[in-house]
Amino acid sequence: MQRRKCIPHLVATDQQKMTDNKTINKLPLIIIAGTPGAGKTSVLVHTIRILKSANRRPALVKIDCLATDDDKRFAKLDLPVLVGLSRDMCPDHYSIYNLDEMKAFAQKNQADALIMETAGLCHRCAPYTENCLGVCVIDSTSGPNNPGKAGPFLSCADIVVVTKGDMISQAEREIFRERILEANPGCNIVDVNGLNGQGAAELAQQFQSFKAGSSVEDKLRHNAPFSVCTLCVGEKRIDKKYHRGLLRTMSGCEQYVGE
Amino acid sequence: MVKIECISIIGGIDKSGKPENITSLDIREGEIIGIVGPTGSGKSQLISDIEQLSQKDSSTRRQVLVNGKVPSPALRNDPRQKMVAQLSQNMNFLADMEVRDFLRLHARCRGKDQISTDEIIYKANQLTGEPIKPNDNLTILSGGQTRALMVADVAVISESPIVLIDEIENAGIKKHEALELLSGHNKLIMIVTHDPVMALSAKKRIIMKNGGMSTLLEATPEEKIVSEQLSGIDATILHLRELLRNGLYIEENDLNFIPESLLCKEENASLTL
Ligand SMILES: Nc1nc2c(ncn2[C@@H]2O[C@H](COP(=O)(O)OP(=O)(O)O)[C@@H](O)[C@H]2O)c(=O)[nH]1
Numbered sequence: 001m002q003r004r005k006c007i008p009h010l011v012a013t014d015q016q017k018m019t020d021n022k023t024i025n026k027l028p029l030i031i032i033a034g035t036p037g038a039g040k041t042s043v044l045v046h047t048i049r050i051l052k053s054a055n056r057r058p059a060l061v062k063i064d065c066l067a068t069d070d071d072k073r074f075a076k077l078d079l080p081v082l083v084g085l086s087r088d089m090c091p092d093h094y095s096i097y098n099l100d101e102m103k104a105f106a107q108k109n110q111a112d113a114l115i116m117e118t119a120g121l122c123h124r125c126a127p128y129t130e131n132c133l134g135v136c137v138i139d140s141t142s143g144p145n146n147p148g149k150a151g152p153f154l155s156c157a158d159i160v161v162v163t164k165g166d167m168i169s170q171a172e173r174e175i176f177r178e179r180i181l182e183a184n185p186g187c188n189i190v191d192v193n194g195l196n197g198q199g200a201a202e203l204a205q206q207f208q209s210f211k212a213g214s215s216v217e218d219k220l221r222h223n224a225p226f227s228v229c230t231l232c233v234g235e236k237r238i239d240k241k242y243h244r245g246l247l248r249t250m251s252g253c254e255q256y257v258g259e
Numbered sequence: 260m261v262k263i264e265c266i267s268i269i270g271g272i273d274k275s276g277k278p279e280n281i282t283s284l285d286i287r288e289g290e291i292i293g294i295v296g297p298t299g300s301g302k303s304q305l306i307s308d309i310e311q312l313s314q315k316d317s318s319t320r321r322q323v324l325v326n327g328k329v330p331s332p333a334l335r336n337d338p339r340q341k342m343v344a345q346l347s348q349n350m351n352f353l354a355d356m357e358v359r360d361f362l363r364l365h366a367r368c369r370g371k372d373q374i375s376t377d378e379i380i381y382k383a384n385q386l387t388g389e390p391i392k393p394n395d396n397l398t399i400l401s402g403g404q405t406r407a408l409m410v411a412d413v414a415v416i417s418e419s420p421i422v423l424i425d426e427i428e429n430a431g432i433k434k435h436e437a438l439e440l441l442s443g444h445n446k447l448i449m450i451v452t453h454d455p456v457m458a459l460s461a462k463k464r465i466i467m468k469n470g471g472m473s474t475l476l477e478a479t480p481e482e483k484i485v486s487e488q489l490s491g492i493d494a495t496i497l498h499l500r501e502l503l504r505n506g507l508y509i510e511e512n513d514l515n516f517i518p519e520s521l522l523c524k525e526e527n528a529s530l531t532l
């Protein structure tokens with residue numbers, strides 16, 4: 001399969017022999033998910049500035065698919081920054097099985113927390129682990145029906161950050177908030193303006209008081225989506241006769257095609 | 260919901276790090292306060308300090324007290340208890356819904372199912388020359404209709420006792436009437452504005468300078484008269500706008516148009532002069 005020739009890897013070069021499991025297990029892990037353009041980086045930059053002024057030193061990891069400029073935006077914060085590109089894989093899957101390397105990176109840089117921004121594209125994944133602080137960033141201009149459609153990255157989050165409230169009416173913001181609570185009744189909603197940072201102090205407060213570590217035994221909150229078919233391994237032809245694996249028809253039937 | 264009788268702004272520092280001129284300022288329910296000053300003088304930051312009920316934790320180090328006390332964390336953070344509504348030029352309706360359905364949905368969010376949506380639409384239509392119909396889609400409303408509906412919605416459905424208005428002057432709505440509708444519900448209103456009609460509608464105004472609250476001016480009796488006359492001019496401009504919109508020619512005589520609601524007020528005003 002030519003598509004699988006080079007498995008993309010994080011650019012962390014040092015070997016992890018010196019990895020001290022104990023300190024790694026205590027490292028708080030904060031995972032930020034949300035669709036592209038939702039405002040994740042903007043919110044993070046404001047929040048991390050506040051954390052820095054409180055003498056915190058988190059390490060930042062940005063996972064994206066093809067390319068990202070976010071590392072340049074993070075670099076201005078003068079903190080350790082690592083970028084991972086998932087290329088033809090779901091970035092959420094990629095971020096999960098590369099977690100160890102990210103933790104080692106944070107540890108090597110004497111960070112007191114690991115903050116990871118993912119690209120979260122497929123709407124069926126949720127990158128949060130049970131022991132992380134799961135933060136979903138959602139754009140309030142995406143319309144009041146969006147929270148109901150957003151999937152597990154919203155419904156499994158601990159904190160839901162709502163951005164772009166400056167562009168819509170208060171009425172619409174309130175309806176949006178209700179819809180979020182319908183999808184995730186236990187979550188903590190924080191309104192943050194990604195442009196001027198209004199509300200970021202609240203988020204920084206919650207980051208600071210999050211102390212739990214993510215150990216090697218940590219698990220995912222939500223199962224990753226199922227996809228085992230010929231398309232997954234590089235088939236491009238579209239006719240039905242070329243497809244094998246577990247396939248679902250428009251009528252909802254699931255069937256296994258193949259040997 | 261906490262009843263707001265008074266909020267106090269304890270002064271912090273200006274952009275040079277010097278203490279603000281105004282060290283403490285109380286604003287009571289039902290009051291309308293203007294915020295004026297050059298661009299970059301800190302008007303929006305002042306609004307933002309109030310919105311967040313800052314506790315010396317913003318760049319200005321201001322502290323905001325509610326009824327003389329430090330507000331509880333719940334009051335600051337719990338979105339359901341948020342006491343502040345904000346109206347600004349940049350806000351739009353983006354939901355793909357009919358006006359009536361939208362208002363009903365919002366009322367339900369607030370636990371106010373019994374509210375009549377027709378009443379809100381009626382109130383909004385008092386503020387705009389182009390009537391909103393209950394079955395109009397939100398996204399086709401004009402800027403004026405949108406602003407008018409937001410004002411009526413905040414006045415009737417939202418319980419937020421504090422309303423912050425950020426430069427809505429060019430929206431094409433009747434500004435005096437909009438403020439009356441809002442303040443009629445005993446809300447505490449703060450208006451950032453460059454517009455004399457709006458600025459003079461307020462009984463007091465805060466002058467901002469270099470990031471700090473510099474002076475508090477009270478409107479003089481003379482300003483009150485000027486304000487009412489300005490309202491007349493404002494109404495004339497809105498009237499002309501309607502005529503133009505409806506494809507009519509403008510005549511010199513149209514400049515003398517003053518709505519009846521303002522006529523008797525003006526006579527009173529000139530009597531006291
Ligand atoms: N008006 C407004 N724009 C915002 C807000 N937050 C982010 N943006 C803009 O939305 C765009 C995408 O933001 P970004 O942080 O890059 O999103 P990300 O892809 O989730 O990291 C940028 O142009 C931001 O300036 C907000 O609260 N209000």
Ligand SMILES: [Mg+2]
Nearest residue numbers: 040041070117
């Ligand atoms: Mg980003």
Ligand SMILES: [Zn+2]
Nearest residue numbers: 090092122125
């Ligand atoms: Zn996925």
Ligand SMILES: [Zn+2]
Nearest residue numbers: 227229231232
């Ligand atoms: Zn597949």
